[in-house]
Amino acid sequence: MIQPHDGSTKDPLSRLVFELSKLPGIGEKTATRLAYHILKQEASFAEGIAQALLLAKKSTILCNICCNFTETDPCRICADRDRDRSVVCVVERPNDQHSIELSGKFKGLYHVLHGALAPLDGIGPDELKLRELMKRLQNEQTPIEEIILATNPSVEGEATALYISRLLKPFGVRISQLAYGIPMGGQLEFTDRQTIGKAMENRMEIR
Amino acid sequence: MIQPHDGSTKDPLSRLVFELSKLPGIGEKTATRLAYHILKQEASFAEGIAQALLLAKKSTILCNICCNFTETDPCRICADRDRDRSVVCVVERPNDQHSIELSGKFKGLYHVLHGALAPLDGIGPDELKLRELMKRLQNEQTPIEEIILATNPSVEGEATALYISRLLKPFGVRISQLAYGIPMGGQLEFTDRQTIGKAMENRMEIR
Numbered sequence A, B: 001m002i003q004p005h006d007g008s009t010k011d012p013l014s015r016l017v018f019e020l021s022k023l024p025g026i027g028e029k030t031a032t033r034l035a036y037h038i039l040k041q042e043a044s045f046a047e048g049i050a051q052a053l054l055l056a057k058k059s060t061i062l063c064n065i066c067c068n069f070t071e072t073d074p075c076r077i078c079a080d081r082d083r084d085r086s087v088v089c090v091v092e093r094p095n096d097q098h099s100i101e102l103s104g105k106f107k108g109l110y111h112v113l114h115g116a117l118a119p120l121d122g123i124g125p126d127e128l129k130l131r132e133l134m135k136r137l138q139n140e141q142t143p144i145e146e147i148i149l150a151t152n153p154s155v156e157g158e159a160t161a162l163y164i165s166r167l168l169k170p171f172g173v174r175i176s177q178l179a180y181g182i183p184m185g186g187q188l189e190f191t192d193r194q195t196i197g198k199a200m201e202n203r204m205e206i207r
Helices: A012-020 A028-040 A043-059 A094-103 A130-138 A155-171 A193-201 B012-020 B028-040 B043-059 B094-103 B130-138 B155-171 B193-201
Strands: A084-091 A108-112 A146-149 A174-177 B084-091 B108-112 B146-149 B174-177
Touching (some): A028 B043, A028 B094, A043 B012, A043 B043, A084 A130, A146 A155, A155 A174, B012 B028, B084 B130, B155 B174
Parallel strands (some): A084 A146, B084 B146, B146 B174
8 A cells, every 4th residue: 555556556456546546526535535445345346336337338339319328229318209309409418418308398309419619628520429410400301490509608618509500500490509597596696797697688578 | 318327227327327326425416427437438448447346356355463455464564574563553444544654654553443433323342443453462472562543533533542542551552642733734714623722732842
């Protein structure tokens, strides 16, 4: 345990710490805490995680329609005949798709870009699943009437939404965006200026 | 992805999320983020973590002297003839031992209790590695002169230190405790009352 945790050593504990600290948001300190926790449990605990990791990675592919992670192609949502095929919600990441799905308010299909435009990080239009989105719009069997751009309200997300909205204009499809405003359960006092500004700008008439 | 992440389903992604969220400090939301990150990487990424998990759990045992996790018995520190065998630093958890070792200020041996007294959680003296500590004191080949109780400055840690100090009194060994005070690099303004109180109580004369 006196060696540095850099994975170059043969010590299994250091190697586990090194591997765990590759995960996003997990630094060496958290990784060390997790590793000791894992060692303290029954062997089945570590085995359960290891098997789930291998199985998930092995059996997960990208849906050829929406580009989301799936173990069947097309994915469960794209294959679901009860969903509204005329609306497609475009999201940056699978996590975003998951969050929208949990809201229960959307019954259309999704499209996962796997990122947002970030020229400084070398992520241009070709790095996103935009060609796949265009292909869906060109497919005449299931005409798409509306594209909801549900990118994040960040600089990259906004830029991506703007880029896509221009790209899709020639298709004559309706393009919309999620509403920005005060979060539910939030308090005005603790809401940032930009959000209050957006909420003011997008205020809605009470009928 | 519309199923709840409870592991009862056969969906590999949900199972991975379920397994990861068993880790301490990792809720379903973080687990979902980690899982999507893992899926986005090369297969070798998931395999690296899985192998490290299995290897660490398989090859790690408890040192028969200090009760720390180790892959050799006795562990590297207990086997090191250059260390001062007359001083033993008692810690709650392997993580604590690791932190003290990183400070570079201690050249004696350790003893890992694997917990602290917490009667409400069913952790009494028998759940800690106290019998092993007594055995070390009784071993006349390597007489121990000082026991440093480096338990955490929490209610449980303090109670454990007090319990051990009484338990070891008959052995006539010197028993000490880590100094409590203002943390290095800390600011008085942001230091809690208890810590300032301790620092005041334990103030040291400048010579």
